[in-house]
Amino acid sequence: MISGVTSGDRPPFLATRAVHAGNDVDPGTGAIRRPIVAANSYALPEDPSELDWSGTATRLYTRNGGANQGWLEDKLVALEDPSGVSPGGCAAVALASGVAALHAVFFTFLRSGDHVVSSDVTYVATHRLLTELLPARWGITATLVDSSDPDAVRAAIRPETRLVHVETPANPTTRITDVDAVAAVAHEAGALLSVDATFATPVLQRPLERGADLVVHSLTKYVNGHGDAMGGAVLGRRELVERIRADAMVDAGGVISPFNAWLIARGAVTLPMRMRAHCAGAQQVAEYLESRPEVAYVAYPGLASHPQHALATRTLDGGYGGMLAFALDGPPELQNRFVAALRVITSAVSLGHDESLIVHVGAGGEGRAAHFPPEFRRLG
Numbered sequence: 256m257i258s259g260v261t262s263g264d265r266p267p268f269l270a271t272r273a274v275h276a277g278n279d280v281d282p283g284t285g286a287i288r289r290p291i292v293a294a295n296s297y298a299l300p301e302d303p304s305e306l307d308w309s310g311t312a313t314r315l316y317t318r319n320g321g322a323n324q325g326w327l328e329d330k331l332v333a334l335e336d337p338s339g340v341s342p343g344g345c346a347a348v349a350l351a352s353g354v355a356a357l358h359a360v361f362f363t364f365l366r367s368g369d370h371v372v373s374s375d376v377t378y379v380a381t382h383r384l385l386t387e388l389l390p391a392r393w394g395i396t397a398t399l400v401d402s403s404d405p406d407a408v409r410a411a412i413r414p415e416t417r418l419v420h421v422e423t424p425a426n427p428t429t430r431i432t433d434v435d436a437v438a439a440v441a442h443e444a445g446a447l448l449s450v451d452a453t454f455a456t457p458v459l460q461r462p463l464e465r466g467a468d469l470v471v472h473s474l475t476k477y478v479n480g481h482g483d484a485m486g487g488a489v490l491g492r493r494e495l496v497e498r499i500r501a502d503a504m505v506d507a508g509g510v511i512s513p514f515n516a517w518l519i520a521r522g523a524v525t526l527p528m529r530m531r532a533h534c535a536g537a538q539q540v541a542e543y544l545e546s547r548p549e550v551a552y553v554a555y556p557g558l559a560s561h562p563q564h565a566l567a568t569r570t571l572d573g574g575y576g577g578m579l580a581f582a583l584d585g586p587p588e589l590q591n592r593f594v595a596a597l598r599v600i601t602s603a604v605s606l607g608h609d610e611s612l613i614v615h616v617g618a619g620g621e622g623r624a625a626h627f628p629p630e631f632r633r634l635g
C-alpha cells in the first residue's frame with residue numbers, strides 16, 4: 256500500500272499517487288478507505304499540562320489539525336512534489352477555502368509597511384485583499400503589474416517588497432506567467448514567490464519545481480472536482496508551511512472541515528484523468544469558438560493566438576486547462592442573451608467540476624471585469 260510518497264527508484268505515476276497517497280487501511284475497522292473523523296477533539300496524553308495549546312505537533316483539537324485534513328495534505332504533497340525532493344521538504348496545509356489559503360499567505364508573511372508585487376489579473380478576492388483590505392487594515396501596499404512580463408515585475412520591486420504573487424493561468428483571462436523567470440526576479444530581491452495554481456492543478460504544472468516558494472490552490476475547483484465542497488491549500492517548504500499552520504490556521508481559524516477534507520481527498524483520486532478530459536474538451540470548444548465570425552475574441556492558452564501560447568506550451572504538461580474566456584462581437588445584452596440560450600451549460604460561478612459553467616463577467620465595467628486587458632475590455 257502506498258502511503259504518501261513511496262521509496263524506490265522513482266515515484267509512482269501521477270495517476271497512481273492520486274489514488275493511493277494519503278489513503279491506507281483504517282486500523283480500527285480494516286476498511287480500505289480512510290473514514291471521516293468528525294470529532295472536534297482528540298484524546299490528550301496522560302499529562303497534558305505541558306502541551307502547547309496553539310501547537311500542531313500533537314492531535315488535540317481539529318482547529319490545530321484533524322485526521323482527514325492530514326490525509327488530504329499527504330495526497331496534495333504527493334501530487335505537488337512527486338519525487339519528494341523539494342529543497343527543505345514539501346508540506347501542505349489544507350484550509351477552509353482558496354481565499355482562506357491566500358489570506359493565510361498574506362497574513363503569515365506580510366507585516367505593516369511591507370510591499371507586494373502582484374499580477375494585475377487575479378481572482379477577485381485576491382485583488383480586493385491586495386488593493387483594499389490589506390492597505391487599509393495593515394498598511395501593506397501592493398503594486399499590480401502584467402506578470403507575463405518579468406521586467407515589469409522587476410521594475411515594481413521596492414526595498415520593502417516581501418512577496419511576489421502571481422496566478423497562472425490567471426482567472427479570468429488565462430494569462431500565463433513564466434514562473435521560472437518571476438521566481439528569479441523575486442529571489443534577487445529577497446522576496447518570496449507565491450503562485451495561485453488553481454487553474455493549472457499539479458497535473459499541468461508544479462510551480463515549486465520552477466522556483467516558487469509557495470503554491471496556493473482553491474481545492475474547491477479541479478482538485479475536488481465535483482462542485483460540492485470548499486477548500487484551499489498552501490504548499491511549500493516545510494518551514495514556511497508550518498508558519499502558516501501555526502499563525503493562520505490555529506490562531507486565525509481557517510481550518511478545513513473533516514467532511515470537506517474527506518470529499519476533496521475522494522475527488523482528487525480522479526484528478527489526473529479529469530484534467531486530461533478538461534483539456535481536450537476546452538481545446539475543442541476554443542477552436543470552435545475561434546472559427547466563428549460572431550466571436551470577437553477567445554483567450555485560451557492552447558490557441559496559437561494566445562499571447563503566451565509558446566510559454567504555455569513550454570511550461571504546462573500535456574494540456575492547457577479547462578478554462579477559457581471569450582466574448583461575442585456585440586453589446587453586453589447580446590452576451591446575456593447568448594448565456595440564457597445555452598441549454599446544457601449553466602450560468603454560475605466556480606469551475607473545475609463535472610458541469611460546464613459560464614459567467615458573463617461584463618468585460619466593460621468595474622471590479623472583476625476591469626482585470627481584463629485592454630484588448631478584451633474594448634469588447635463585450
Ligand SMILES: *Cc1c(COP(=O)(O)O)cnc(C)c1O
Pocket residue numbers: 352353354355378422426451453454473474475476485486487
Ligand atoms: C476560486 C478561486 C480562488 C478562491 O477559491 P475559493 O475556494 O472559492 O475560496 C482563488 N484563486 C483562483 C484562481 C480561483 O479560481
